Amino acid sequence: METLRVTPLIDHTLLRADASREDIERLCTEARQYGFAAVCVNGCWVELAAWRLEETDIKVATVVGFPLGACDPDVKRFETETAIEHGAHEIDMVINLAWLKAREDRKLFREIRDVVEAAEGRTVKVILETALLNEEEKRLGCELAKGAGARFVKTSTGFGPGGATVEDVRLLREAVGPHFGVKASGGIRNLGSARALVRAGANRIGTSSGVLIAQEEAREAGEGSEPGQQPAEPNPEEEE
Amino acid sequence: METLRVTPLIDHTLLRADASREDIERLCTEARQYGFAAVCVNGCWVELAAWRLEETDIKVATVVGFPLGACDPDVKRFETETAIEHGAHEIDMVINLAWLKAREDRKLFREIRDVVEAAEGRTVKVILETALLNEEEKRLGCELAKGAGARFVKTSTGFGPGGATVEDVRLLREAVGPHFGVKASGGIRNLGSARALVRAGANRIGTSSGVLIAQEEAREAGEGSEPGQQPAEPNPEEEE
Numbered sequence: 001m002e003t004l005r006v007t008p009l010i011d012h013t014l015l016r017a018d019a020s021r022e023d024i025e026r027l028c029t030e031a032r033q034y035g036f037a038a039v040c041v042n043g044c045w046v047e048l049a050a051w052r053l054e055e056t057d058i059k060v061a062t063v064v065g066f067p068l069g070a071c072d073p074d075v076k077r078f079e080t081e082t083a084i085e086h087g088a089h090e091i092d093m094v095i096n097l098a099w100l101k102a103r104e105d106r107k108l109f110r111e112i113r114d115v116v117e118a119a120e121g122r123t124v125k126v127i128l129e130t131a132l133l134n135e136e137e138k139r140l141g142c143e144l145a146k147g148a149g150a151r152f153v154k155t156s157t158g159f160g161p162g163g164a165t166v167e168d169v170r171l172l173r174e175a176v177g178p179h180f181g182v183k184a185s186g187g188i189r190n191l192g193s194a195r196a197l198v199r200a201g202a203n204r205i206g207t208s209s210g211v212l213i214a215q216e217e218a219r220e221a222g223e224g225s226e227p228g229q230q231p232a233e234p235n236p237e238e239e240e
Numbered sequence: 241m242e243t244l245r246v247t248p249l250i251d252h253t254l255l256r257a258d259a260s261r262e263d264i265e266r267l268c269t270e271a272r273q274y275g276f277a278a279v280c281v282n283g284c285w286v287e288l289a290a291w292r293l294e295e296t297d298i299k300v301a302t303v304v305g306f307p308l309g310a311c312d313p314d315v316k317r318f319e320t321e322t323a324i325e326h327g328a329h330e331i332d333m334v335i336n337l338a339w340l341k342a343r344e345d346r347k348l349f350r351e352i353r354d355v356v357e358a359a360e361g362r363t364v365k366v367i368l369e370t371a372l373l374n375e376e377e378k379r380l381g382c383e384l385a386k387g388a389g390a391r392f393v394k395t396s397t398g399f400g401p402g403g404a405t406v407e408d409v410r411l412l413r414e415a416v417g418p419h420f421g422v423k424a425s426g427g428i429r430n431l432g433s434a435r436a437l438v439r440a441g442a443n444r445i446g447t448s449s450g451v452l453i454a455q456e457e458a459r460e461a462g463e464g465s466e467p468g469q470q471p472a473e474p475n476p477e478e479e480e
Binding site for chain 2: 015018019020021043044069070071073075086096097099102129132159160
């Protein structure tokens with residue numbers, strides 16, 4: 001079986017309401033250390049993260065209309081503009097779920113396209129919150145995201161009733177085709193589940209367990225992991 | 241013991257991501273039927289609720305920066321402006337918890353005052369998410385909400401790790417004094433708990449169980465409840 005590296009696909013994510021400045025700084029440091037794809041932070045931290053990741057290839061992703069997706073669409077557009085001004089490279093927006101369930105295609109297309117336009121060429125990921133949707137709704141979400149100019153569909157906010165499943169990722173990948181992004185997120189806690197989701201078709205993994213996954217992957221590859229970064233095996237010499 | 245009517249203090253709340261148009265219409269109908277203080281809905285429903293409650297005294301409340309409170313402060317201001325344009329009477333904003341924990345008083349004062357100014361005289365409630373705060377942080381939140389021109393402090397979003405407690409409501413009431421609003425919200429499911437929170441000092445109750453509470457209160461007062469509105473005791477004659 002071919003070896004599949006998951007670590008470079010990780011959006012290293014910290015969206016807790018009470019995450020501190022120090023937490024965000026640590027997140028950025030870890031992203032550099034492990035070579036993650038991006039950090040994903042709330043809007044009030046975009047400027048700090050952009051500064052901390054200056055002159056690296058690591059992207060700053062932030063969330064819009066998060067996590068309910070039920071704010072006014074003008075607010076999503078404005079939130080995107082603000083994030084871009086502050087240095088965000090990627091926008092993870094939550095789709096309006098009520099409209100999706102009511103098949104309000106025109107409203108949904110417009111809200112996604114407004115965010116895409118406000119993002120001025122940067123990557124937009126459309127969060128579907130798949131745990132609340134049936135198959136038809138998931139497919140409609142994919143179609144609208146593609147049609148309106150987004151670059152990814154994303155399974156979950158991590159605040160909903162369920163996270164990424166292999167079945168959903170497979171369905172999303174099938175729906176969007178091979179030349180579009182699928183981000184699996186929500187409840188991904190270890191290398192095994194991350195890898196299963198990548199095999200199912202995900203090309204980005206959103207998780208707050210990025211460090212553990214990267215360490216597991218590094219150990220498996222026989223590279224060993226960074227000293228002092230392995231909470232399961234504390235090194236007494238480090239404790240000073 | 242004096243009788244305390246809880247029903248007129250209720251903000252009849254529906255903030256689920258997938259609440260439908262029909263759900264919001266029902267919410268407004270119930271608010272008229274039971275005489276609640278307000279409905280509380282997500283931003284995309286403000287216009288509909290304002291239309292449905294036209295020419296009543298029932299207020300339309302909506303949420304800003306909800307539920308994480310971690311978006312950029314400019315987004316909270318813009319979200320407030322948009323809600324007011326669409327007919328909102330009351331704004332329930334979530335305070336930035338990271339700043340509260342870091343004692344960033346100036347930033348917090350400014351973000352609350354910006355929302356108060358954008359609300360143009362309408363009631364602003366500052367959600368503290370008390371389950372994530374220590375006593376000192378709760379008191380600071382109260383002080384800032386008062387100083388910046390809000391009219392209420394509110395315990396919880398209902399999406400955090402805990403809801404309203406009698407102890408927290410007592411503390412908030414003590415901190416803001418008698419001439420300021422205290423809204424208890426989160427996990428309030430029956431008349432007994434609503435009444436205990438009012439006795440502790442709350443003058444507004446945010447709950448998605450408003451109909452059950454109002455029916456319980458009406459039964460207790462011997463008025464009986466509306467026909468067909470009592471799920472626990474279905475009337476077969478109504479089933480046609």
